[in-house]
Amino acid sequence: MHNPRLKLKLVIDDQDTLLGPGKIDLLTAIATEHSLSKAAKSIGMSYRRAWLLIQELNDSLKEPVLTTQTGGQSGGGSELTPLAYELISLYQTLTEEAEAATADTRQRLAALMKVD
Amino acid sequence: MHNPRLKLKLVIDDQDTLLGPGKIDLLTAIATEHSLSKAAKSIGMSYRRAWLLIQELNDSLKEPVLTTQTGGQSGGGSELTPLAYELISLYQTLTEEAEAATADTRQRLAALMKVD
Numbered sequence: 001m002h003n004p005r006l007k008l009k010l011v012i013d014d015q016d017t018l019l020g021p022g023k024i025d026l027l028t029a030i031a032t033e034h035s036l037s038k039a040a041k042s043i044g045m046s047y048r049r050a051w052l053l054i055q056e057l058n059d060s061l062k063e064p065v066l067t068t069q070t071g072g073q074s075g076g077g078s079e080l081t082p083l084a085y086e087l088i089s090l091y092q093t094l095t096e097e098a099e100a101a102t103a104d105t106r107q108r109l110a111a112l113m114k115v116d
Numbered sequence: 117m118h119n120p121r122l123k124l125k126l127v128i129d130d131q132d133t134l135l136g137p138g139k140i141d142l143l144t145a146i147a148t149e150h151s152l153s154k155a156a157k158s159i160g161m162s163y164r165r166a167w168l169l170i171q172e173l174n175d176s177l178k179e180p181v182l183t184t185q186t187g188g189q190s191g192g193g194s195e196l197t198p199l200a201y202e203l204i205s206l207y208q209t210l211t212e213e214a215e216a217a218t219a220d221t222r223q224r225l226a227a228l229m230k231v232d
Contacts, residue, residue, distance in 0.1 A: 011125035062230055090225050094218045101217035102210045109206050
């Protein structure tokens with residue numbers, strides 16, 4: 001790969017990890033799939049891990065990230081709360097800000113890497 | 117904790133992870149301990165994992181990160197190469213740039229969290 005453009009993965013850390021790519025990918029998949037189990041499957045994550053990540057988010061945030069609807073024609077599902085959409089949006093903003101601020105330094109880092 | 121100041125952990129990603137807190141902590145410990153095994157022990161990392169992280173760095177970079185000295189009074193040891201010091205320095209710069217650029221957004225994120 002020539003001139004690798006190094007990507008930045010941000011992990012927001014309190015004492016444990018509050019927010020990182022895993023949780024954001026899961027929330028984004030729930031927005032599309034409207035179901036925790038389908039969302040987990042769509043990103044190759046076990047249902048158990050997906051459930052744990054949602055619990056961690058709910059434990060650290062002032063409001064839950066999912067509304068669970070039971071019954072109905074679709075057999076129930078999960079929808080993101082407004083807070084969850086705000087998290088996705090803030091994480092996207094953080095990433096864009098950090099990427100813009102570090103572009104030169106990432107180029108200097110890329111210059112130390114093998115070109116293959 | 118009141119007004120948590122969310123910390124940012126940066127992971128520099130090519131196809132695999134090139135550089136993150138684990139590798140930087142290990143390199144920094146080697147600078148102090150002058151030995152891979154002592155450095156790993158000092159940060160609670162297994163020798164096997166430390167060795168693998170060094171191999172990953174050496175595989176992705178144009179030059180190795182360690183010079184290994186055999187023999188001598190101390191029974192040999194490991195020293196960082198100039199490239200390794202450059203990595204530590206660039207990672208520190210990246211972190212400072214990203215933290216400065218995201219301070220406001222991290223505050224907005226902190227405001228969504230429970231106060232405990």
